[in-house]
Amino acid sequence: MATVEGQARNEEVFRAAAELMAQKGFGGTSIGDIAQAVGMTKAGLYHHISSKQDMLYQILNYGMDLADTLVVEPTRDIADPEQRLREIVRRYARGLIESGTAFALIASERKCLEPLQGEEFERRIEGFRSYIMGTLEELNAKGRLYPQNIRITTMHIIKTILGIADWRSPQFPADADQIVEETVNFALRGALKPE
Numbered sequence: 001m002a003t004v005e006g007q008a009r010n011e012e013v014f015r016a017a018a019e020l021m022a023q024k025g026f027g028g029t030s031i032g033d034i035a036q037a038v039g040m041t042k043a044g045l046y047h048h049i050s051s052k053q054d055m056l057y058q059i060l061n062y063g064m065d066l067a068d069t070l071v072v073e074p075t076r077d078i079a080d081p082e083q084r085l086r087e088i089v090r091r092y093a094r095g096l097i098e099s100g101t102a103f104a105l106i107a108s109e110r111k112c113l114e115p116l117q118g119e120e121f122e123r124r125i126e127g128f129r130s131y132i133m134g135t136l137e138e139l140n141a142k143g144r145l146y147p148q149n150i151r152i153t154t155m156h157i158i159k160t161i162l163g164i165a166d167w168r169s170p171q172f173p174a175d176a177d178q179i180v181e182e183t184v185n186f187a188l189r190g191a192l193k194p195e
Contacts, residue, residue, distance in 0.1 A: 010048070010058075010062075011062070012038055013034065013038050013040075013045070013048070014058065014059045014062045015099075015100050015102070016034060016037040016038045017029070017034045017037075017055055017059055018059050018063075018100060018102035018103050018105075018106050019037075019100065019102045020033050020034060020037060021056070021059075021102070021105075021106045021109060022101075022102035022105035022106055022165075025109070026052075026056060026106070026109040026112045027112075029052075030052075031045055031046070031052055031055070034055065053112060053113060053114055053117070056106070056109060056110075056112060056113060057113055057114075057117045057121065059103070059106065060106070060107065060109075060110055060113075060121055061121065061124070062103075063099075063103040063104075063107070064121070064124045064125070064128070066095055066099050066103070067092065067095070067128055068128075070091055070092075070094075070095035070099075071088055071091045071092045071095060071128075072128070072131055074087070074091060075087045075088050075091065081135050081136075081138035081139045081142070081144075082139060082144065082188075082192065084135050085132075085135050085136070085139065085188065085191075086184055086188065088131075088132060088135065089157065089161060089183060089184045089187045089188065090180055090181075090183075090184050092158075092161045093161050093164060093179065093180045093183045093184070094176070094180050096161060096162070096164055096165065097164065097168070097176045097179065097180070098176070101164060101165035101168060102165070103165075104162040104164070104165035105165045105166075107162070110122075129151075129154050129155075129158070132154045132157060132158070133150050133151060133154045136150045136153055136154060136191065137150055139191075139192065143193075144192055144193055144195075145191055145192065145193065146190075146191065146192075146193055148191070153190075153191050156187075156190065156191075157187045157191070160183060160186060160187045161183060161187070164179060164183065
């Protein structure tokens with residue numbers, strides 16, 4: 001089990017590596033770049049990882065761990081599916097902004113994982129999608145959804161949130177609270193019938 005210091009250091013490395021990979025792509029980011037960004041030697045970094053692919057795998061899993069901790073666990077016990085969906089979107093958008101949008105930007109790099117790592121990571125993503133789909137299915141059973149394919153709606157909701165990473169910048173005038181609440185309203189407006 002990692003110490004609190006070790007976990008904080010891993011998070012720092014993951015954030016720095018994710019930022020570099022978001023800017024330069026997986027192929028354009030070297031272990032030396034990552035080590036330099038966090039003030040480590042390459043040998044020191046290799047003490048924690050076995051390869052650049054392993055680093056990517058750990059980063060992507062860290063992002064999924066955040067989704068579980070920040071989104072799934074706190075919303076699991078919300079009985080009302082509409083309120084749960086609002087909180088899922090709210091917490092996911094907030095977590096993305098606060099944890100670093102680079103985690104969203106490098107998700108497309110999962111194609112660079114080794115096959116077994118890629119399969120395991122895809123299972124984790126599918127579990128998260130299934131959680132949202134289950135909430136939408138509950139809303140559908142109550143007659144609250146427009147007629148639509150729930151899997152497609154789930155993908156639209158996820159992509160709406162992940163899209164924040166593509167356009168949010170320090171020059172963008174909206175603050176985090178406004179972005180989060182407008183994202184919630186936008187994501188739900190396309191799915192939910194008015195009461």
